[in-house]
Amino acid sequence: MRSRQLKERWEDDNEMFLKLNVKKRLIPTLFGGIIGDVIGVPVEFKERDTFFIDDMVGYGTYNQPLGTWSDDTSLTLCLIKNILENGTTKDLMDKFDAYYESGYCTPFGQMFDIGRTTMDSIVRYKGGSAPAHCGGRSEMDNGNGAIMRIAPLVFLMHNEFDFLKKVKVIKEYTEITHAHPRAVVGSVIYIELLLRLYHNRTLRDALKDIYELFHENFDANHEYIQELSHFTRIFSDDFLATERSEILSDGYLVHSIEAAIWSFGNSDSFRDAVILAVNLGADTDTIAAITGSLAGMYYKMKDIPEDWLNNVVLKEELETTINEFYLYCSDKAVKDTYGDWKK
Numbered sequence: 561m562r563s564r565q566l567k568e569r570w571e572d573d574n575e576m577f578l579k580l581n582v583k584k585r586l587i588p589t590l591f592g593g594i595i596g597d598v599i600g601v602p603v604e605f606k607e608r609d610t611f612f613i614d615d616m617v618g619y620g621t622y623n624q625p626l627g628t629w630s631d632d633t634s635l636t637l638c639l640i641k642n643i644l645e646n647g648t649t650k651d652l653m654d655k656f657d658a659y660y661e662s663g664y665c666t667p668f669g670q671m672f673d674i675g676r677t678t679m680d681s682i683v684r685y686k687g688g689s690a691p692a693h694c695g696g697r698s699e700m701d702n703g704n705g706a707i708m709r710i711a712p713l714v715f716l717m718h719n720e721f722d723f724l725k726k727v728k729v730i731k732e733y734t735e736i737t738h739a740h741p742r743a744v745v746g747s748v749i750y751i752e753l754l755l756r757l758y759h760n761r762t763l764r765d766a767l768k769d770i771y772e773l774f775h776e777n778f779d780a781n782h783e784y785i786q787e788l789s790h791f792t793r794i795f796s797d798d799f800l801a802t803e804r805s806e807i808l809s810d811g812y813l814v815h816s817i818e819a820a821i822w823s824f825g826n827s828d829s830f831r832d833a834v835i836l837a838v839n840l841g842a843d844t845d846t847i848a849a850i851t852g853s854l855a856g857m858y859y860k861m862k863d864i865p866e867d868w869l870n871n872v873v874l875k876e877e878l879e880t881t882i883n884e885f886y887l888y889c890s891d892k893a894v895k896d897t898y899g900d901w902k903k
């Protein structure tokens with residue numbers, strides 16, 4: 561009896577620790593992405609070094625007030641809500657369509673930003689295509705529109721060590737808008753990187769792991785290995801020493817991942833990472849959103865400037881949704897780890 565009680569107490573402590581760990585990472589990862597989006601919105605499309613910002617500001621490119629977030633956050637929220645509702649990818653496409661048509665999950669009920677490939681996929685969906693066949697398949701469809709919205713997937717997989725199982729899920733959520741194999745490889749790199757930061761791996765080791773995982777699981781002729789060659793730069797040991805002028809910050813998936821990893825790796829705080837990313841110019845909101853997620857996962861909530869957080873439009877509503885998602889994911893983490901033995 562006594563050993564049973566001790567075991568239960570031990571399990572309770574571990575469950576609590578696991579839940580706290582999910583909370584400690586999930587909230588700053590998601591808010592980190594949102595804040596990056598917000599900071600990038602006013603200067604989106606601006607050419608590098610024609611501007612400099614070192615704080616959250618309003619207006620600019622879309623003439624939106626301080627704290628306004630864009631499609632990166634809206635489509636991420638669609639995914640979170642869909643997971644909370646146990647929705648299918650078809651339900652998720654309905655949410656994307658509602659975003660596009662009627663401003664679902666936007667700060668002021670109005671959509672003002674959407675990527676071409678994502679828009680094309682919504683049009684195909686409305687034309688009757690199944691979600692798995694909606695995404696763009698050409699080489700020109702390799703924008704950053706999938707990686708900007710998939711960070712929540714990390715918290716469904718915190719304890720999944722089967723690489724191929726993860727690839728399957730990541731592919732399913734990527735190909736609804738971006739179906740070229742390069743887009744899938746980019747999404748896998750991004751999610752695996754976040755997962756490894758969750759498990760306290762260093763950036764260098766995490767990238768090494770990811771490179772090896774691809775080569776251990778796919779042979780040299782596999783399309784994913786062929787596509788991985790486009791991402792070669794991030795896997796080289798001296799990538800972070802790359803000159804700023806060699807880092808491109810347009811919406812091409814490969815460039816966006818490079819820019820985010822370079823900004824994250826060349827800074828010592830959440831603030832510096834996001835500011836470094838935004839000032840690269842061009843696709844500022846998405847690159848800063850991806851950088852913000854990586855930096856949020858790594859530096860955690862204590863390092864996210866409070867004034868930035870407080871400026872975010874609909875902050876309380878976002879907090880409620882993210883908190884609900886944390887509870888969902890932490891319950892799942894406990895069930896995945898300990899099973900349902902108490903019930």
Ligand SMILES: [Mg+2]
Binds near residue numbers: 630631632845
């Ligand atoms: Mg955007």
